[in-house]
Amino acid sequence: MATAxxxxxxxxxxxxxxxxxxxxxxxxxxxxxxxxxxxxxLLPLAVVFVEAFREGIRAxxxxxxxRAAWSAIKLxxxxxxxxxxxxxxxxxxxxxxIAKFEFPGKSLLISLIDLPFAISPVISGLIYVLxxxxxxxxGPTLDALGIxxxxxxxxxxxxxxxxxxxxxxxxxxxxxxxxxxxEEQAALSLGASGWQTFWRVTLPNIRWALLYGVILANARAxxxxxxxAVVSGSIRGKTNTLPLHIEILYNEYHTVAAFAVASLLALLxxxxxxxxxxxxxxxxxxxxASLEPTSAEENPS
Amino acid sequence: xxxxxRKVSKTFGTYTxxxxxxxxxxxxxxxxxxxxxxSGKTTLLRIIAxxxxxxxxxxxxxxxxxxxxxxxxxxxxxxxFVFQHYALxxxxxxxxxxxFGLRVRPRGERPAQAEIRDRVLRLLKLxxxxxxxxxxxxxxxxxxxxxxxxxxxxxxxxxxxLLDEPFGALDAKVRKGLREWLRRLHDxxxxxxxxxxxxxxxxxxxxDRVVVMNQAKIEQFATPAEVFHQPASKFVMEFLGQVNVxxxxxxxxxxxxxxxxxxxxxxxxxxxxxxxxxxxxxxLDIARNSNCVPSLPGRVTRVHTAGPMARVxxxxxxxxxxxxxxxxxxxxxxxxQPGETVYVSPRKVRVFSPDxxx
Numbered sequence: 120m121a122t123a124x125x126x127x128x129x130x131x132x133x134x135x136x137x138x139x140x141x142x143x144x145x146x147x148x149x150x151x152x153x154x155x156x157x158x159x160x161l162l163p164l165a166v167v168f169v170e171a172f173r174e175g176i177r178a179x180x181x182x183x184x185x186r187a188a189w190s191a192i193k194l195x196x197x198x199x200x201x202x203x204x205x206x207x208x209x210x211x212x213x214x215x216x217i218a219k220f221e222f223p224g225k226s227l228l229i230s231l232i233d234l235p236f237a238i239s240p241v242i243s244g245l246i247y248v249l250x251x252x253x254x255x256x257x258g259p260t261l262d263a264l265g266i267x268x269x270x271x272x273x274x275x276x277x278x279x280x281x282x283x284x285x286x287x288x289x290x291x292x293x294x295x296x297x298x299x300x301x302e303e304q305a306a307l308s309l310g311a312s313g314w315q316t317f318w319r320v321t322l323p324n325i326r327w328a329l330l331y332g333v334i335l336a337n338a339r340a341x342x343x344x345x346x347x348a349v350v351s352g353s354i355r356g357k358t359n360t361l362p363l364h365i366e367i368l369y370n371e372y373h374t375v376a377a378f379a380v381a382s383l384l385a386l387l388x389x390x391x392x393x394x395x396x397x398x399x400x401x402x403x404x405x406x407x408a409s410l411e412p413t414s415a416e417e418n419p420s
Numbered sequence: 421x422x423x424x425x426r427k428v429s430k431t432f433g434t435y436t437x438x439x440x441x442x443x444x445x446x447x448x449x450x451x452x453x454x455x456x457x458x459s460g461k462t463t464l465l466r467i468i469a470x471x472x473x474x475x476x477x478x479x480x481x482x483x484x485x486x487x488x489x490x491x492x493x494x495x496x497x498x499x500x501f502v503f504q505h506y507a508l509x510x511x512x513x514x515x516x517x518x519x520f521g522l523r524v525r526p527r528g529e530r531p532a533q534a535e536i537r538d539r540v541l542r543l544l545k546l547x548x549x550x551x552x553x554x555x556x557x558x559x560x561x562x563x564x565x566x567x568x569x570x571x572x573x574x575x576x577x578x579x580x581x582l583l584d585e586p587f588g589a590l591d592a593k594v595r596k597g598l599r600e601w602l603r604r605l606h607d608x609x610x611x612x613x614x615x616x617x618x619x620x621x622x623x624x625x626x627x628d629r630v631v632v633m634n635q636a637k638i639e640q641f642a643t644p645a646e647v648f649h650q651p652a653s654k655f656v657m658e659f660l661g662q663v664n665v666x667x668x669x670x671x672x673x674x675x676x677x678x679x680x681x682x683x684x685x686x687x688x689x690x691x692x693x694x695x696x697x698x699x700x701x702x703x704l705d706i707a708r709n710s711n712c713v714p715s716l717p718g719r720v721t722r723v724h725t726a727g728p729m730a731r732v733x734x735x736x737x738x739x740x741x742x743x744x745x746x747x748x749x750x751x752x753x754x755x756x757q758p759g760e761t762v763y764v765s766p767r768k769v770r771v772f773s774p775d776x777x778x
């Protein structure tokens with residue numbers, strides 16, 4: 120007990136909240152966390168890079184000097200480039216209506232937005248196959264019109280939109296609910312139009328949460344495997360995204376190439392992580408600033 | 421600019437916030453809407469502003485300077501609205517907050533940069549926050565934020581100023597200072613203003629006229645002195661300051677309490693029956709013996725002298741507390757001790773009509 124009290128007294132000047140666990144428990148918990156993260160996260164990440172560079176830098180870059188690899192990169196960028204802006208608009212519209220209006224079916228809408236999180240990505244892919252596939256509802260009609268959705272780029276884009284759909288709305292809804300409509304009402308009472316109110320008041324207030332949502336949605340859009348695998352058909356050079364391309368390379372024993380392309384995705388994850396941390400830091404700094412009012416002269420005289 | 425509200429009702433689902441309310445506020449006056457929470461005062465203010473629409477009814481209208489503005493949205497009514505929680509734009513500096521209403525005007529009506537700057541600086545001076553233009557709302561205290569909100573509302577040169585519990589979120593000392601300042605400001609600029617508050621002291625101190633509201637209706641609309649000294653209803657009587665309530669009877673124009681009979685202030689209409697009698701603590705006097713004056717006995721239970729008046733609490737024969745406010749002189753003359761039995765005599769007894777007609 121004496122040790123515990125001593126530790127508490129020591130840790131307080133460092134600005135930490137002490138809950139009073141003995142020092143051993145604390146170090147044990149920290150050690151477990153680090154070991155776990157090391158074994159299950161850092162080690163595999165390191166393996167990706169080690170394997171990618173196993174045959175030297177030349178072999179590494181040679182993996183990208185391939186038509187199929189380039190096509191996969193382009194398709195991935197295309198899918199994310201369409202899915203993320205669409206979900207940005209959708210997320211804004213959904214969170215705006217949920218946070219600022221009252222209407223019947225509101226809680227149903229909130230649950231629906233979460234649907235892609237709740238169901239397996241494979242099912243998400245299958246849904247589209249069942250709707251747009253040749254044996255599906257709309258497949259024959261679309262085929263007659265010469266439109267190919269399944270085993271083609273449109274299907275991949277649709278599946279990507281579906282799985283990334285909740286990210287932005289989920290970030291914005293709680294923030295917009297918390298901020299309420301006071302500032303918008305103030306803007307309107309000062310004579311601003313609806314459009315001016317949106318651009319000058321609403322958007323600046325949610326910009327960091329919006330960016331955070333975009334980062335997460337983008338990471339998922341580029342990394343999605345399951346849903347895309349079902350609708351893509353993995354036609355090399357045509358309907359392969361980066362994750363699918365990696366799988367094919369690996370199955371064909373092109374280990375270096377597989378890991379080289381994987382390292383590209385891993386790099387994307389690291390960049391996303393850095394961007395996310397930067398945004399979080401920014402938001403945290405804003406919150407701290409808003410908690411420190413400088414109480415200069417209070418009473419007007 | 422006078423404000424007139426005619427036959428306004430507002431329901432939210434099954435809840436009635438306003439029931440057929442009519443009111444005319446004279447130009448240049450500062451009027452307080454006073455009432456407990458849920459009385460409809462904020463809804464009335466928001467309807468005047470155009471932030472809320474009244475229930476559809478052919479006779480309902482809202483007039484500014486005798487001109488019907490019912491159909492106009494909030495942005496076209498030229499009202500300065502001050503929100504309870506300031507509603508400052510958190511990502512804009514104080515300067516930009518105040519300039520907002522000018523910057524969003526259509527190009528043709530927008531003042532030039534230099535003029536906007538001049539006007540904002542004048543307003544900063546008015547609210548005594550010169551040199552605070554570059555700060556952000558989060559760097560200001562509550563009182564300063566509310567003054568910025570007021571300057572932002574004044575920047576659009578509104579025809580009327582509407583304040584929704586403007587000092588509600590501030591601590592007691594700051595709110596007192598700020599409301600005195602608001603009164604002086606009003607005397608300078610003479611803008612027709614409506615202030616919503618649930619604090620009776622604030623309403624009586626600051627306003628030219630007070631609208632006392634209760635349960636979606638106006639109970640009384642009069643000057644502060646009138647609502648305090650001549651309350652129109654039981655509700656106003658009980659809401660404005662503390663009051664002693666006695667159950668007695670009205671007989672031949674007099675109020676009877678136990679064996680004592682008192683004259684009643686105001687007409688009682690020759691009615692007879694059970695009645696509730698109201699006496700304010702400062703309208704009671706205490707004597708050591710009954711001296712043939714109609715009075716009620718009571719035992720002193722508590723004496724509280726930390727204030728401008730000495731508050732004596734007595735236990736009446738019916739087991740209820742009687743509160744008496746005595747001037748310090750009177751209190752020291754009497755030198756009351758807890759436990760003593762004394763006699764209280766009212767100088768003024770009020771009875772409200774619906775009560776004794778039953």
